[in-house]
Amino acid sequence: MGAGILGTGGGGNPYIGKLRAQEIVRQYGNIKVIQPNQLKDDDLVICLGGIGAPTVGVEKVRGDESARALNELENYLGKKATAVISGEIGGSNSLEPIIAAGKNNIPMIDGDGMGRAFPEIHMKTFFIYGVSWTPAVVCDEKGNTALFTKAISAHWLEKMARAVTIQMGCAAVFATAPMNGNEVKNTAIHGTLTLAKNVGEAVQNAQNNKTDPVNNILQAYPGKLLFEGKISDLARSTTDGFARGHVLIEGSNQYKKNTLKIEFQNENLIAYIDNKIVCMVPDLICIIDSETGDPITTELLRYGFRVSVLALPAPENLCTQKALEVVGPKGFGYDFEYEYLLNIPRK
Amino acid sequence: MRIGIDVGGTNTDAALINKNTIIKTFKTNTSKDITSSVSLCIKELIKNQEKQNIDSIIIGTTHLINDLIQRKNLPKTAIIRLCGPSTRLLKPLSDWPLDIVDKNLFSSHFISGGLEFDGREISSISKLEIQKLCDTFKSEKIESIAVNGIFASVNPYQEIETKKIIQQEMGNIPVSLSHQIGRIGLLERENATILNSMLIKSAQSTFANLNNIIKELKLNSKIYITQNDGTMSSIEDALKYPVFSLSSGPTNSMRGASYLSGIKNGLVIDIGGTSTDIGMLINSFPKESSIAVDFSGIRTNFRMADVLSIPLGGGTIINKQKPYLNELSVGNEITSKSLSFGGNITTITDIFAAESKTSFSLPNKNIIIEKLLSNNVKQEIKSKISLAIDKMKTSADTIDAIIVGGGAFIMPEDIDGLNLIKIAKHSEVANAIGSALAQVSGYSEKVYSTHNMTREEILNASKHDAINNAINKGADKRTIEIIDVEEIPLSYLPSNAITVKTKVIGNINNN
Structure with a gap:
């Protein structure tokens, strides 16, 4: 559930991911989680994630392909990985490395490459801060492997990997960004697995004790309640495989006279209150069910939902000049610069 | 007639x-x-x-669901997934309650077969493999079989062929095929197919x-x-x-309410003793749920009415302080426990009885309720119902709302955006009337590749598929109308694949 909230509307449904992770833990026992700072310089860490269409992923449910993807990349590198890391903590992708970690009996890193969900591979902090995206492999469940030894940009890797994924049947797994311990320390967003767990537990506690989920979440991830209200309008279209559109939320309680608008492209990007921008990507804009605290993903948005909108400050390394070129408003086609609008200290 | x-x-x-x-x-x-x-x-x-x-x-x-809840009349069931190397990490029954899984009722198997989203084969089915399985089933005394192929809804030929081979080997054993039961979503459809196999015996004794x-x-x-x-x-x-x-009850009740009120589009608010059920009518049919439906702890993806049930009814117990409405109701015991019937528990009914606003007369007529408490309770009822209504409404426009059920008198009159309609006669047999009105439907849900078909060709193919489905189920061809078409492109991919869902209905062909 925590991964769902950090998905800021995107990242897909973590339900099947949860079942798969539970099955791996049942078969191989608990998975060890280590901090990036525990890594040694000569460690080898590999980033794993799912690639394809979520609609296919619920029908052709992934198996243990990520363990094979890991092994294929290890074979090419001639070296065993000492740990695996998630590329994206938001949504269903966050749990993919657990499969490989369980099967290979290696730890998973408490951290990831996004601190939330973003739509494309090149938006990972690893690549923004200079880690090489190749060699990379894409594996399907049938036993096919595609190895990419060279791509002129992470964006090109993304394009080639997707072309292969379609042939493989639209639900595959990739392994990329082989890193040493130092690179993980310097480029990953630290502590996000724990963060997702804490946020999820915060919501569950609120549900069990019938207390306010918003307060609980904000204690687990300090941020700001941006708005409360009811979804009053929804416009969406799918172009080039992305769900784009906006949602309008009519305020209630102290926001009674206001309207909030959120523009999304799979993930929530920009929030406006009465046409004034109040939060922008890469800061997290999370829509949750006001009553239960359950995350509401873009595909589940519906007229009449009573929602609370949270703004959570993005981790520091998504907000440097270098990162903002990729994951700031300009990276999503807006013509304005990023500005930090939440008057609370960034953690 | x-x-x-x-x-x-x-x-x-x-x-x-x-x-x-x-x-x-x-x-x-x-x-x-x-x-x-x-x-x-x-x-x-x-x-x-x-x-x-x-x-x-x-x-x-509601007989079948009772058998399921009481876990009785359940046959020994085999589950075959046509999947080749795919999806093997999550076995059938992965998310089922352990008290059923542990009953030693099931025999699960992965075998060759399965399709990709665009209809290509993951692998072909093997006659020999299926024949061997049948030998195992015979020795295990299997009574019912569920077959689930990956993307069988794109093309069902593998499932159909598998059934043919099984019945050649095992005679007339019941075989449930997933493409006839559920939609895309492997585990949910598989769950529904297994449930179907398990209910076959119960259906025999009931129908x-x-x-x-x-x-x-x-x-x-x-x-x-x-x-x-x-x-x-x-x-x-x-x-x-x-x-x-x-579970046809909620739907029949809504269809009956639609008929009795003459309203085709709007909300149906059914207020009973323990709960209030709210559903949305679209062209006299309940709007369907888009999310997974849980049956006795089993997650499925049935086509079912989207009904929101909240714990609020005539028997709801009143607390002394905020929140005034308890989650619990006195239920059937209202006639012994509530103030109006001489008991000592204050219920919502008593609040209204004190103002003579119930729809029926009650034994104890001398109830005194403080005006303040009464107002607070009514305010809470209003906010609870408004909240639930907002969840079910599909737009901000004012719509008709049909109020039915024994607890209808608690419905607040002044909720914005609702035009309240009460049913004068026969509302006590609304479910039976809903049954009498049932029609025949046809449905199609498939993923199409836009490479070799135009959008128009795809929509036509889907319509034909749904209409044929309805005719096969006994609909009169002349009365069939299309009631819903939905296109869903596959996201995160350059769009060359699209899911189309079409639903049609028609009257029964009486000849």
Whole structure:
């Protein structure tokens, strides 16, 4: 559930991911989680994630392909990985490395490459801060492997990997960004697995004790309640495989006279209150069910939902000049610069 | 003329309808075998009627779900997933409650087969492999078999061929095929298919004797069973697909309310003793749920009415301080425990009884409730119902809301955006009337590749598929209309694949 909230509307449904992770833990026992700072310089860490269409992923449910993807990349590198890391903590992708970690009996890193969900591979902090995206492999469940030894940009890797994924049947797994311990320390967003767990537990506690989920979440991830209200309008279209559109939320309680608008492209990007921008990507804009605290993903948005909108400050390394070129408003086609609008200290 | 019958846990209700007039209604206790109460209802309703005028008898029942909840009448079931190397990490029954899985009822197998989203084969099925499995099933004394192929809804030929081979080996053993049961979503569809296989025995004992009633009473009518989505099926189909008749109650109640009020589009608010159920009518049919439906702890993706149930009704217990509305209700015991009936628990009914606003008279007429408490309770009722209504409404426009149920008197009159409609007559047999109105539906959901087909060709293919489905189920071709078409592109990919869902309905072909 925590991964769902950090998905800021995107990242897909973590339900099947949860079942798969539970099955791996049942078969191989608990998975060890280590901090990036525990890594040694000569460690080898590999980033794993799912690639394809979520609609296919619920029908052709992934198996243990990520363990094979890991092994294929290890074979090419001639070296065993000492740990695996998630590329994206938001949504269903966050749990993919657990499969490989369980099967290979290696730890998973408490951290990831996004601190939330973003739509494309090149938006990972690893690549923004200079880690090489190749060699990379894409594996399907049938036993096919595609190895990419060279791509002129992470964006090109993304394009080639997707072309292969379609042939493989639209639900595959990739392994990329082989890193040493130092690179993980310097480029990953630290502590996000724990963060997702804490946020999820915060919501569950609120549900069990019938207390306010918003307060609980904000204690687990300090941020700001941006708005409360009811979804009053929804416009969406799918172009080039992305769900784009906006949602309008009519305020209630102290926001009674206001309207909030959120523009999304799979993930929530920009929030406006009465046409004034109040939060922008890469800061997290999370829509949750006001009553239960359950995350509401873009595909589940519906007229009449009573929602609370949270703004959570993005981790520091998504907000440097270098990162903002990729994951700031300009990276999503807006013509304005990023500005930090939440008057609370960034953690 | 048609007879509609609703067999509930306690009562069996029935109504005789001629075209658009309700001729007669009847209510009796539900017998242990549903056959005798159904038979009694029919006898009562056809008194003084010409037998040949009764075309059809349509029955809705909650019997199957009771067997499932009590875990009785369940056969030894085999599950075959046509998947080749794919999806093997999550075995069948992965998310089922352990008390069923541990019953030693199941035999699960992965074998060759399965398709990609665009219809290419993951692998072909193997006759030899299936024949060998059948030998195992014989020694395990398997009574019912569920077959689930990856993307079988794109093209069902592998499932169909598998069934053929099984029945060559094992005779007439019931085989449930996933493409006939559920939609995209491997585990949920598999769960629904397994449930179907498990209910086959129960359906036999519930439905099989109904045809005898017709013979006994020398009627020429045909018997139908209502389904979860407001449509109906023949007894033969209900015996093959019992899962579709697992929960037709909420839908029948909404369809009945639509008929009795004449409203085709709007909300139905059914306020009972313990809960309030809210659903949305679109063209006289309930809007369907888009999320997973949980049955006795089993996650499925049935086509079912999207009904929101909140714990609020005439029997809801009142607390002394905020929140004034308890989650609990006195339920059936209202007639002994509430103030109005001489008990000592304050319920919502008592609040309204004190102001003589209930729809019926009560034994204890001298109840005094503080005005302040009464106002606070009413305010909470209003905010609870408003919240639930907002969740179910699909737009901000003012819409009609049909109020039904024994607790209808608690409905606040002043909720924004609602035009309240009360039903004057026959609302106590709304479910039976809903049964009588059931139609035949057809459905298609497939993923199409836009490489070799235009959008128009794809939509036409989907329509044809749905119409053929309806005709196969007994619909009169001339009356079939398309009620819903939905296109969903596959996200995160350059769009060369699209899911199309089409739903059609029509009247029964009486010839």
